[in-house]
Amino acid sequence: MTVVLRTIPEARRWVRTERTSSGALGLVPTMGSFHEGHLSLIRRARQICDRTIVSIFVNPLQFAPGEDYESYPRDFDRDLSLATQEGVDAVFHPEAGEMYPSGLVTSVGVGKLGEALCGASRPGHFQGVATVVAKLFHIVQPDRAFFGQKDAQQALIIRTMVLNLNWPLQIEVCPTVREPDGVAYSSRNRRLSAEERSRATVLYRSLRLAESLIQSGERNVACVEQQMQKQIQKMIHAVPGAEIDYARLVDPATLGGLQQIRGEVLAAVAVRFGKTRLIDNLSIKIAPERQARG
Amino acid sequence: MTVVLRTIPEARRWVRTERTSSGALGLVPTMGSFHEGHLSLIRRARQICDRTIVSIFVNPLQFAPGEDYESYPRDFDRDLSLATQEGVDAVFHPEAGEMYPSGLVTSVGVGKLGEALCGASRPGHFQGVATVVAKLFHIVQPDRAFFGQKDAQQALIIRTMVLNLNWPLQIEVCPTVREPDGVAYSSRNRRLSAEERSRATVLYRSLRLAESLIQSGERNVACVEQQMQKQIQKMIHAVPGAEIDYARLVDPATLGGLQQIRGEVLAAVAVRFGKTRLIDNLSIKIAPERQARG
Numbered sequence: 001m002t003v004v005l006r007t008i009p010e011a012r013r014w015v016r017t018e019r020t021s022s023g024a025l026g027l028v029p030t031m032g033s034f035h036e037g038h039l040s041l042i043r044r045a046r047q048i049c050d051r052t053i054v055s056i057f058v059n060p061l062q063f064a065p066g067e068d069y070e071s072y073p074r075d076f077d078r079d080l081s082l083a084t085q086e087g088v089d090a091v092f093h094p095e096a097g098e099m100y101p102s103g104l105v106t107s108v109g110v111g112k113l114g115e116a117l118c119g120a121s122r123p124g125h126f127q128g129v130a131t132v133v134a135k136l137f138h139i140v141q142p143d144r145a146f147f148g149q150k151d152a153q154q155a156l157i158i159r160t161m162v163l164n165l166n167w168p169l170q171i172e173v174c175p176t177v178r179e180p181d182g183v184a185y186s187s188r189n190r191r192l193s194a195e196e197r198s199r200a201t202v203l204y205r206s207l208r209l210a211e212s213l214i215q216s217g218e219r220n221v222a223c224v225e226q227q228m229q230k231q232i233q234k235m236i237h238a239v240p241g242a243e244i245d246y247a248r249l250v251d252p253a254t255l256g257g258l259q260q261i262r263g264e265v266l267a268a269v270a271v272r273f274g275k276t277r278l279i280d281n282l283s284i285k286i287a288p289e290r291q292a293r294g
Numbered sequence: 295m296t297v298v299l300r301t302i303p304e305a306r307r308w309v310r311t312e313r314t315s316s317g318a319l320g321l322v323p324t325m326g327s328f329h330e331g332h333l334s335l336i337r338r339a340r341q342i343c344d345r346t347i348v349s350i351f352v353n354p355l356q357f358a359p360g361e362d363y364e365s366y367p368r369d370f371d372r373d374l375s376l377a378t379q380e381g382v383d384a385v386f387h388p389e390a391g392e393m394y395p396s397g398l399v400t401s402v403g404v405g406k407l408g409e410a411l412c413g414a415s416r417p418g419h420f421q422g423v424a425t426v427v428a429k430l431f432h433i434v435q436p437d438r439a440f441f442g443q444k445d446a447q448q449a450l451i452i453r454t455m456v457l458n459l460n461w462p463l464q465i466e467v468c469p470t471v472r473e474p475d476g477v478a479y480s481s482r483n484r485r486l487s488a489e490e491r492s493r494a495t496v497l498y499r500s501l502r503l504a505e506s507l508i509q510s511g512e513r514n515v516a517c518v519e520q521q522m523q524k525q526i527q528k529m530i531h532a533v534p535g536a537e538i539d540y541a542r543l544v545d546p547a548t549l550g551g552l553q554q555i556r557g558e559v560l561a562a563v564a565v566r567f568g569k570t571r572l573i574d575n576l577s578i579k580i581a582p583e584r585q586a587r588g
Contacts, residue, residue, distance in 0.1 A: 008460060105405030106424070106458035113399055130400070131459075138460040164400035165425075166302060166432040 002083050003090040005053075008099075011092045011139050015053075018089065019141075023050040027142035029133060032056040032093075033073040033187035034082050037177045041146040042086045044174050049144055054083055055092040055136050057099065062128030068275060073187050092140065099135060107131045108165075110157045116255035117153050117268055118279060121245055126157050133158055142169055150176040150184050152266060152281040153255060176280070178204065184280045195239060196273040202235035203269050206247060207282035210267040214284055219261045221249050232271060245270035245277065252283060262286055296377050297384040299347075302393075305386045305433050309347070312383065313435075317344040321436035323427060326350040327367040327481035328376050331471045335440040336380045338468050343438055348377055349386040349430050351393060356422030362569060367481050386434065393429060401425045402459075404451045410549035411447050411562055412573060415539055420451050427452055436463055444470040444478050446560060446575045447549060470574070472498065478574045489533060490567040496529035497563050500541060501576035504561040508578055513555045515543050526565060539564035539571065546577060556580055 005011040026049030028041045045052040063069035083091050107127055114126035147155045155173045162171055176184050182204040206228040213224050228247040236242035249258050252266040268281040299305040320343030322335045339346040357363035377385050401421055408420035441449045449467045456465055470478050476498040500522040507518050522541040530536035543552050546560040562575040
């Protein structure tokens, strides 16, 4: 049976008991509304940890005013039943007031990494993510924590935070899971109209286009980015309220813009369909022989 | 024998070994250059913990450009010998490059608490303190950590950080230790000229004056602050380069200014003697009967 923990002291007590009787404790931090992406993180945690705890908490701190905090999909009963099916040992599901009693003034700042890509249109978002993850890490004290590559910027920021602040735990980043047509699983996909959902395939297509251009020898960053944008624009121009947020090639270590295409680059896109904002990314490794020719 | 640990992996290994064979682990974070204040923290840690580790690290992150990072007093051999005399189990003494390899972008923000009092003239100072303490807490994973009330703002910020980010440890704040003439021990006292040192007694005297005014029924915040400033000014006006940074009554929970004097107030002063800046503070509890009369 999956234990449900609703308060911080309950979670600490569970961890204390389970840690004595077991080895590695794995944490999968989520905002719930599970899809195949979450399940892949849970399965990986179950595979390599002795105990797996999943947190389900829609974190108000990472939503800016006007974003979709209130309407973010929530379905705890379904999530719990999926967690049970997957053999999760415990679910930590606190109320917002439990995590943020009045008087929170401490935050984890993530510097320039939090300003690139999604940070540009979501100011404060990654500070909110880093702060809640810091809290979860201190409450659960996991040996390993699991994040999805779909949120590449988040994964990089959490990895960096753990490294910079010397957290005694391992971060594992798991591959993006996609629907059959290539669209990355996201809790926000269900908000799309049928028309928007069919157009959403263009995110991954534009990433594959970037990959194919680069693998064919294209080494001009602006050219690749323009091709990506052109492809997306062509696909969404007739959809009301649809617009490109970004379509970029960036340095996978700094998320900064590139002077040159070499080694490994991260292609990253964000597209708005009305109030729903979708993201995707692809790591592109340039084969050394092509690099020499480029 | 006191073990000296110079790298983060060495410290982690020591902690792993010692924790299995013992109960509570106490951490006393310091910048070295020990005086009676440090020794009182060490003695308290030794008294209530099974193992005591003292960190000695002059943290560049908490010094602004132009402050005294380079000239901050350092005497590791003397500190180590004092630690050994006091029965400290381990000293963690990393190089700056061990704590801050290039690429640190994560920081711990402390909000408005870091902008009051000393924060006003030392921008970024408390963020630097909180960040290094966060790192030390993750490296050592103490059950208890010890700070001095002399640095009241620092102690409050660390307590708040631990509470806000749910750190699984206890903070203990120990009373200020004073020289026979009332001057609080500080590593910076040794930098004072004989004249400055004799004038430095005015910090504590002004705090006692505030206490005595309040205990006599004075309830006007501005009046008390003016009396403190007048007393300090009288004592330092003839000393070249001496000036008041602040002499305030503040809310001990928020460090914000007061409308009224009641319950408990924190009197806090900072005075510059040339490049040397001294601080002191006193918690003043107003007796309920006087409060009713006031």
